[in-house]
Amino acid sequence: xxxxxxxxxxxxxxxxxxxxxxxxxxxxxxxxxxxxxxxxxxxxxxxxxxxxxxxxxxxxxxxxxxxxxxxxxxxxxxxxxxxxxxxxxxxxxxxxxxxxxxxxxxxxxxxxxxxxxxxxxxxxxxxxxxxxxxxxxxxxxxxxxxxxxxxxxxxxxxxxxxxxxxxxxxxxxxxxxxxxxxxxxxxxxxxxxxxxxxxxxxxxxxxxxxxxxxxxxxxxxxxxxxxxxxxxxxxxxxxxxxxxxxxxxxxxxxxxxxxxxxxxxxxxxxxxxxxxxxxxxxxxxxxxxxxxxxxxxxxxxxxxxxxxxxxxxxxxxxxxxxxxxxxxxxxxxxxxxxxx
Numbered sequence: 001x002x003x004x005x006x007x008x009x010x011x012x013x014x015x016x017x018x019x020x021x022x023x024x025x026x027x028x029x030x031x032x033x034x035x036x037x038x039x040x041x042x043x044x045x046x047x048x049x050x051x052x053x054x055x056x057x058x059x060x061x062x063x064x065x066x067x068x069x070x071x072x073x074x075x076x077x078x079x080x081x082x083x084x085x086x087x088x089x090x091x092x093x094x095x096x097x098x099x100x101x102x103x104x105x106x107x108x109x110x111x112x113x114x115x116x117x118x119x120x121x122x123x124x125x126x127x128x129x130x131x132x133x134x135x136x137x138x139x140x141x142x143x144x145x146x147x148x149x150x151x152x153x154x155x156x157x158x159x160x161x162x163x164x165x166x167x168x169x170x171x172x173x174x175x176x177x178x179x180x181x182x183x184x185x186x187x188x189x190x191x192x193x194x195x196x197x198x199x200x201x202x203x204x205x206x207x208x209x210x211x212x213x214x215x216x217x218x219x220x221x222x223x224x225x226x227x228x229x230x231x232x233x234x235x236x237x238x239x240x241x242x243x244x245x246x247x248x249x250x251x252x253x254x255x256x257x258x259x260x261x262x263x264x265x266x267x268x269x270x271x272x273x274x275x276x277x278x279x280x281x282x283x284x285x286x287x288x289x290x291x292x293x294x295x296x297x298x299x300x301x302x303x304x305x306x307x308x309x310x311x312x313x314x315x316x317x318x319x320x321x322x323x324x325x326x327x328x329x330x331x332x333x334x335x336x337x338x339x340x
Contacts, residue, residue, distance in 0.1 A: 004141065005094035005164065006063075007033040010084065011042045011056055012103055014075065018052050020177065020217075021099030025170055026060040027178040028126055029097060035128040036094065036141055039063055045083055047073035050188070057186030059178050065091075067191045074204050075103055081110040083193040088115060093165050095143050097126075100169040108169050118160035120145035120168045124273075124292060131159050142166065148269050148292055173217050173273035174296070214264045216248050216272045221280075224250030224267055224294075225260065228283025228304060229323065232260045237327045238282060244334045250274070250294075252284045268293035283323050286311025303327065 009029045011022035026040065033040035039062040044052060046068065053064040065087055071079050084107065088096060096111075098104035100122045112119035125146040131139045139161040145168045149156035160166050216222060223242040229235055235255075242249045250267040251260065267274055269289040279297035284290060286302070286309055294300070295314050302315035305322050312318045319326055 004036045004038050005092050006039045006041050007036065008041045008043060008088070008093040008096045008165070009061070010096070010098045010104065010107070011044045011052065011064075012099055012101060013044065013046055013049055013052060014103075018055060019099065019101065021101055021104070021170075021172050022056070023059050023177055024172070024175040025097050025099060026056065028170070028175045029095075030060040030178065032095060032126060032128055032143070033062075038094065041065060041091075041093065043067070043084060043087060045072050045080060050190075053186075053188045055180070057188075058180040058182060058184050060184075061186055063187045063189060065189050065191050067193055069192070069195060071195045071198075074207070076202055076204065077106055077110055078202065079195055079198060080107055081114060082195060082198055084111050085114040086193045087191060088165060096165045096167045098167070098169045100171045104169050108167060112167050115165070117163040117165060117167055120147060120158045120160075123147045123168045123170045124155075124174045126168065126170065131161050133161060143168070148288070171273050173275060173293075176275070212264075214248060216250055216265070216267060216274050219248035219274065219276050221245050221247035221278045222250045222267070222274060222276045222294075222297075223247045223280045223282065224252065224265075224284060225255055225282050226252040226284030226290075227254035227258055227260075228285065229255060229260060230283070234324070235260050237323070237331070241280070241282075241327055241331055241334075244331060245278075247278075247280075250279075252287070252290050254285075254287075255283075281311050281315070282327060284311055285309045286314070 007029050009025045012019040029040045041063040042056045042061040043065045050066050056064050067083050098108040123145050127144040128141055129144050142161050143166040145158040225238040251265045256263050256266045269292045273293045275296040277298045279294050280301045282303045300315045301317045302311040303319045303323050303326050307320050
């Protein structure tokens with residue numbers, strides 16, 4: 001096997017806490033690093049953030065590069081891109097992964113531009129494989145960057161065989177959280193990047209933190225409604241069933257676009273990727289875009305009056321019928337069981 005650089009994961013942090021996406025990426029990063037026979041590393045930037053390095057090691061990182069600087073206390077594209085770019089130039093990793101969060105989508109393109117390398121956005125899977133280029137030139141052990149394309153109608157596999165590092169952003173929730181190993185050992189390396197002469201016209205005056213009202217990503221049960229629910233008024237059935245089950249309410253893009261429910265409830269390629277223990281899809285046809293965001297659910301129950309609806313192809317249990325008849329009966333039965 002050819003000699004490779006390491007696999008790096010950007011560990012996003014804010015308000016004194018690590019974001020889950022960085023931990024999720026360590027699970028896939030571990031798989032890729034083992035395949036290549038290299039180390040899995042994490043990069044951690046900020047002020048007083050070294051305390052998070054142990055958690056990254058417990059979740060799979062062999063090495064954590066920590067860069068602490070007062071100028072990195074608050075996220076800023078210019079200072080963070082400079083720091084990440086300089087560390088990559090110094091250590092030359094083979095692969096660098098970012099979460100497809102608001103911050104990752106801002107930072108990764110700037111770093112890729114600085115390094116003049118490619119970047120694949122919103123990946124849903126990553127694999128190692130070989131590629132034959134023009135003239136029969138073979139590239140071994142490169143990163144397959146896999147993502148939905150053309151509105152989710154196809155799954156594209158993208159490669160950047162001639163440039164390093166290979167960079168990608170990965171959607172939240174598509175990789176499972178690895179279990180921590182409390183006694184796992186790793187290396188912590190302190191790094192200093194010179195930011196003294198960096199020209200930056202941005203000044204952060206004030207920040208406010210708004211708590212999320214919907215936690216689809218962490219929900220164990222989701223009851224989701226689609227365009228087939230028919231109206232915002234009919235969505236009351238979805239809310240009632242979810243309330244009885246202690247579930248979060250989800251929705252398809254079509255339901256959101258129709259104004260039945262707010263966008264923060266949207267599940268799918270352009271919404272939130274989820275993997276609950278139970279996903280109840282009501283009046284959802286099951287487009288490729290929607291299935292991409294929930295097909296990893298442990299159990300899927302689909303309710304739709306169209307027996308040919310694509311959602312039935314991935315459902316563990318299917319109910320063919322009018323949701324306005326089926327859902328009220330489910331609600332009635334749950335209430336009765338609670339009384340009994």
